[in-house]
Every structure is written in C-alpha cells, then in structure tokens.
Amino acid sequence: MPVQPRVDLDSLPSYVAGRTVPGAVKLSSNETPGGPLPSVAKAIAEATTNVNRYPDISVAKLAARLAEKTGLTVEQIAVGCGSVALCQQLVQAMCAPGDEVLFAWRSFESYPIVSQIANATPVKVPLDASHTHDLDAMAAKITPKTRVIFVCNPNNPTGTANRRAELDRFLDRVPSDVLVVLDEAYREFVTDPDVPDGLDYVRTRENVAVLRTFSKAYGLAGLRVGYFAGPAAVAEAVRKVYVPFSVNSLAQIAAMASLDAEDELLERCETIVAERDRVRAALIEAGYEVPDSQANFVWLPLGEKALDFAEHTLANKVVVRAFAGDGVRVTVSHHDENDLFLHAARSYRSKN
C-alpha cells in the first residue's frame, strides 16, 4: 500500500496568494507600496551578521515592546510567524476535533483552512447586504460547540468595518467561554472614529483577543511577523503550539525597528487613506458600487463579472484579486498606480 496522507485534506481549499505578473502593477495582496524605511533596512542589514545563530525562541524583546505599546502584560502577548500562523495556532490551542469555529463569509480565506487543518468545523455566516459582518446572525449561530469566533475588522476582502455599538451588543451576547478574535490586520487604516480599537475590549473583557500584523501598515510582509494580544491563558496556549523559532531573527529586529519608526510609517498610511478615498470616489463616479472601506483596499461586488473584470485590468497591466462569482479586491497604492487601475476600471465600464 502506498503512503496515504489524511484523506480529508483532499477537500482543503488552498490559500490563493495575490498574483505577481512581471511588468504589471500588483494590487492583489494588500501590501504597502513603499519599501522599508532606511532605518528599518539598516537594522535588517546589520542583523544579517548574526543569522548563524538561532533566533530568540521566546521573542522576548519584541513581546516586551508590544506589551508596553498595548498597555497589556507580556503574558497576554504571543508573537507569531505572521498573524496567519497565529490564526492556525489559535484554532489548535482552542479546539478539539468537532468543535466549531464561527466566522463571516466572505472573509479572510485562512479561517476555513486553519479550522479544517485542526479538525474543527468551520461555520460560515453570510455578510449582510452592505458587505459587513452580520453580528446578530453570527450570535444566533453560536452553539455549545462554538469555541472561537473570528471577526475580521475591517473585513478582508470587503473593507467594511463594524462599529462600537453593534460590537458591544454582540460581545454581550457571546458566552464567556467562547473566544472572540478581532482580526485587525488593517487597524492602522481605520479613520471612522466609531470603529473601536479592539485592544480596548482586550482590556475590559476576558474572552476577547486581537490579532495584529507587521505585514500591512508596517510594510514587512516578506519577513512574516504578527502578534496576538488577549487573555493570558489563551496567549500561553498559543505559545505552546508555536513552531519553534518560526519568527526569525531578522523579523524580530525589523519589527522593533518599525516600532521605533512608527510615526513615519503611520504617516505613510495617511497617504494611502487619502488615496483610498480618492479611488473609491472615482469608482463610484464611474458607476461602480463600492462599499465604504476602512482598509488599504476597495471591494467591487461584481458577482459573476469578477473574473472578467480582473482579466480586463490584467490586459491593462494591473493585477487585482478576483473572487469568482463574488467580487474583486483592489489594493490602494501610490497615486500613479491607482490611476492606472482607475483607467482600466473606466474602460471596462465603457465596454460593459
């Protein structure tokens, strides 16, 4: 008999990364367009002289910095190889086989994958008509088997965000033994003052956690580092299922250098936010429906035309992220790259 991997993995959806096409502008992965700041690049370069050594397995210095930044204890922090790895660790740390992981759909594509890998049962709750988490419908789907609820705020790929009042009401309905994970990968791009900072909930509620990443606003997608902040008992369990040394030494150094340069990086985010609002307004003027985005991308709910639209922009040298039958997510970049995309979007409209 040949070796036989787990049969259930045959039905596991693959993570689809945004495409990179040589010669085309890449607006498909929600990355920051600028390279690392000179101070961060220098710290990374200096750290390369030490790569013969293993990284600090406990990521102690960075975790201490993050505790200080968030006002939490270091016991409440877990650093991971990107927040995607932390999603997987969280489900492994919280769920026995058959337990349920609840999340909206469409949302971040890792949630069903990490649930299935951990033998947990993914439960998807459709977004509402405004492409936003339907928190009442999600609360109604909680069962005795529910262990984790992911709320992606703002939501990838629709950019929509849930506000404080509805989140308060939702959290009041969630049983105290169910963990709510606010995935705030795009928090730094939020401009709506009514969208709460999830860390405020971590400070005041015992079943709420937050995931943050250095991949988006901090521009370190290639180095893979993110963090969990939440109840100390969960953080400890998340650290237990950590793949040893997976947060590499360059990532640890670069994340700390980025915290040192935070003001400069957040200024860059302001430029992206201004461009986001410009791109959205231009798309609406061209006749597209575009939900309000609180992230560094916009969502076009094009339904059956999603793939066709993406092919059209690709022919115009712009790569976007299409979700078949659903919509297209477009990362906001520099002015000129955004204009290239807007040009393609307008010419699609005139043909269709």
Ligand SMILES: *Cc1c(COP(=O)(O)O)cnc(C)c1O
């Ligand atoms: C990009 C993204 C992440 C993860 O990023 P990492 O690069 O793994 O840190 C997590 N959640 C959401 C919703 C994202 O869009």
